[in-house]
Each structure stands twice: as structure tokens, then as C-alpha cells.
Amino acid sequence: MTTLFGTYQLGDLTLPNRVVMAPMTRVRAAAGGLATPSMATYYAQRATAGLIVTEGVQPSLIGQSNPGTPGLHTDEQVAAWRPVTAAVHTNGGRIFAQIMHGGRVSHPETTGTRPIGPSALPATGDVFTPTGPRPAPIPRALDTAEVADHAQSYAQAARRAVDAGFDGVELHGANGYLISRFLSSNANLRTDLYGGSVANRIRFAVEAVSATVEAVGGARTGIRLSPGGTFWGVEETDVPELYTALLAELARLDVAYVHLEATTGTEVLVGLRRAWPGTLIMNPVLPMAAKQTGRDDADRWLGLGADLISFGRAFIANPDLVERLRGGLPTAPVDEATYYQGGDQGYLTYPTYQYAA
Numbered sequence: 001m002t003t004l005f006g007t008y009q010l011g012d013l014t015l016p017n018r019v020v021m022a023p024m025t026r027v028r029a030a031a032g033g034l035a036t037p038s039m040a041t042y043y044a045q046r047a048t049a050g051l052i053v054t055e056g057v058q059p060s061l062i063g064q065s066n067p068g069t070p071g072l073h074t075d076e077q078v079a080a081w082r083p084v085t086a087a088v089h090t091n092g093g094r095i096f097a098q099i100m101h102g103g104r105v106s107h108p109e110t111t112g113t114r115p116i117g118p119s120a121l122p123a124t125g126d127v128f129t130p131t132g133p134r135p136a137p138i139p140r141a142l143d144t145a146e147v148a149d150h151a152q153s154y155a156q157a158a159r160r161a162v163d164a165g166f167d168g169v170e171l172h173g174a175n176g177y178l179i180s181r182f183l184s185s186n187a188n189l190r191t192d193l194y195g196g197s198v199a200n201r202i203r204f205a206v207e208a209v210s211a212t213v214e215a216v217g218g219a220r221t222g223i224r225l226s227p228g229g230t231f232w233g234v235e236e237t238d239v240p241e242l243y244t245a246l247l248a249e250l251a252r253l254d255v256a257y258v259h260l261e262a263t264t265g266t267e268v269l270v271g272l273r274r275a276w277p278g279t280l281i282m283n284p285v286l287p288m289a290a291k292q293t294g295r296d297d298a299d300r301w302l303g304l305g306a307d308l309i310s311f312g313r314a315f316i317a318n319p320d321l322v323e324r325l326r327g328g329l330p331t332a333p334v335d336e337a338t339y340y341q342g343g344d345q346g347y348l349t350y351p352t353y354q355y356a357a
């Protein structure tokens with residue numbers, strides 16, 4: 001029987017357990033998108049996870065979604081990340097950088113330039129800016145000749161990630177950001193080779209992953225997906241067909257893993273598990289839903305065929321989450337007011353479990 005605390009071989013990495021720390025935006029980077037000493041402490045505190053996936057890291061300035069997020073597109077950013085990866089490795093951990101191109105989920109106040117996307121359609125809702133929430137702007141639709149450059153930006157960031165000491169990268173293909181928007185049936189209205197049919201709508205994702213595999217190898221490349229997700233106003237009308245086709249292409253690239261969110265029904269997700277021959281990380285609870293992932297959710301999905309289970313918010317307030325899950329110990333509640341406020345409060349101030357004397 002597969003257990004959450006058994007070892008797992010992920011490429012060249014031996015994971016001591018099947019618990020993955022999911023990527024979570026915390027907006028604690030310094031000016032210029034630089035990682036900080038506090039970020040090194042934060043991730044090192046959680047190094048008992050089988051694998052850590054960082055917050056979304058922008059691969060270019062135009063790819064930045066939120067203010068206060070880190071990047072991997074300058075030499076200075078690479079240098080700033082090295083103490084972070086070293087701290088995690090010193091504590092016995094393994095860490096992938098999530099490469100996140102925000103696409104239309106951005107604002108000129110954040111990046112100094114107009115956001116881009118497959119079509120000139122704004123995201124639904126307000127986006128974060130340095131001066132507060134603002135309505136999502138209308139992005140500039142990419143010319144066909146430009147699309148390949150943005151696919152390559154993931155690969156360029158991946159090279160920098162490896163140079164910074166990361167064990168690999170996860171492409172953010174979920175939640176309405178750039179890759180997800182190309183997959184969408186309502187936010188991608190292109191009539192060229194990147195829009196319309198399923199084969200065309202998966203093309204950008206496949207090109208981004210292919211470029212990354214060529215840059216750093218399949219064993220160092222994963223991707224996160226949100227089948228049927230509606231974040232930032234995206235819709236997908238043909239989820240099983242779309243993602244089965246995408247998984248078939250990813251299988252040919254021999255990537256390290258696919259990371260699925262529970263954004264559609266269990267029957268569809270189990271079907272995708274059967275269609276995917278490689279390692280599957282499952283995030284069992286809809287991101288930002290009222291319920292957080294718990295041990296019962298993890299065990300259920302291990303029984304349904306997932307190889308690894310990712311936990312998000314539970315890791316914020318519980319740096320020792322693996323030990324708490326293993327021992328059946330209670331988990332501490334998270335202070336939502338400190339998710340994005342900056343500073344060390346609500347970031348480095350959560351203690352490990354305190355046993356009674």
C-alpha cells in the first residue's frame with residue numbers, strides 16, 4: 001500500500017516522503033525581484049517536505065504578475081536565489097522553482113509595460129498593483145512571430161534556476177496565467193496555429209515545456225495544470241479531450257511530473273491519471289477553497305493513483321507539516337491577513353509543534 005511517508009524516486013532525486021509543498025505567492029521579494037535572507041529561512045524551515053515548489057517566479061519583466069514577487073531573468077536575481085537553495089539543501093531538502101508568466105494578469109503600474117496574451121481580452125477582476133487593486137487592463141494580443149519568444153522565456157529562466165542551485169523547475173500552466181490562457185476556449189480567440197482546435201491551443205504549452213526540457217532536461221522539468229479551472233475568467237469547454245491531448249505530448253517529452261489541481265470532477269481527474277504514464281502530483285483541494293488539504297485527502301488520492309500530494313496553505317502555518325501529518329498532530333491555523341503583507345510576521349513566526357512537558 002502506498003503511504004504518504006514512503007520514499008519516492010523522482011528522476012535523480014530520492015524524496016524521503018510523498019509530501020510536496022505547493023507553490024504559494026507570498027510577495028516578500030526585495031526591489032528588483034530579488035530573493036531575500038528571510039526567503040532562505042522560510043523555505044529552509046520547510047525542507048522536510050519531500051519536494052518544495054517555490055512561489056511563482058517571473059521569467060521576464062513583462063511576465064511579472066504581482067508586485068513584490070521574485071524573478072529569474074537577471075544575474076542579480078540568480079545570485080539572490082543561491083543562498084535560498086543552499087539553505088534548503090543544507091537542511092536536507094529539495095527545491096524546484098515555479099516559473100510563472102502572468103500574461104494578462106498584470107498591470108502597467110507593476111511592470112511599466114502593457115500586459116500581453118493570446119487575445120486582447122482582459123482578465124476578470126482586479127489585479128494587484130503597487131498602489132492597490134486595479135481593474136485588469138486589456139492586454140496586447142501577441143503577433144504570431146512573438147509567441148515563440150515567450151515560450152523560450154520559460155527555458156531561459158530554467159537555465160538561470162539551475163545556475164541558482166534549484167533542483168528543477170515547474171512551469172505554471174494553471175490558474176489563468178499565460179499557458180493556461182492559451183489552453184482556454186474563451187480567452188484564446190486566435191485564428192492562427194495557436195488558436196481554435198485542441199491541437200493548436202495546446203501548442204504554446206508544448207513549446208514552452210519542450211524548450212525547457214531542451215534547456216535543463218526532462219528530469220528537471222514539471223508543469224502544473226488546472227483542468228477546467230475558471231481562475232481570472234478563463235473557461236475550457238472540452239476538458240478531457242484538451243488535457244488528454246496535452247498529456248500525450250508531455251509524455252513524449254519525458255518530463256519529471258505533472259501537477260494537477262482539483263479544478264474539475266474526480267472522474268475526469270482519475271481519467272487524466274490513467275492517461276498520464278509518469279509521476280503525478282495531486283493537489284486534492286481547490287486552491288483558496290475554504291477547506292485545506294488534510295491527511296484524509298492525501299490518502300484518498302494516493303489510493304486513486306497519485307504518486308505525490310501537494311499541500312499549500314497548511315505549510316504556511318506549519319513549517320513542520322510533515323511531522324504533524326506523520327504523528328497525527330493538530331495543525332496550526334493560518335493568519336490570512338499576513339499572506340501578502342510583507343515582512344517576517346506571518347512568514348517566519350509560525351513555530352513547530354510544541355509538545356507538552
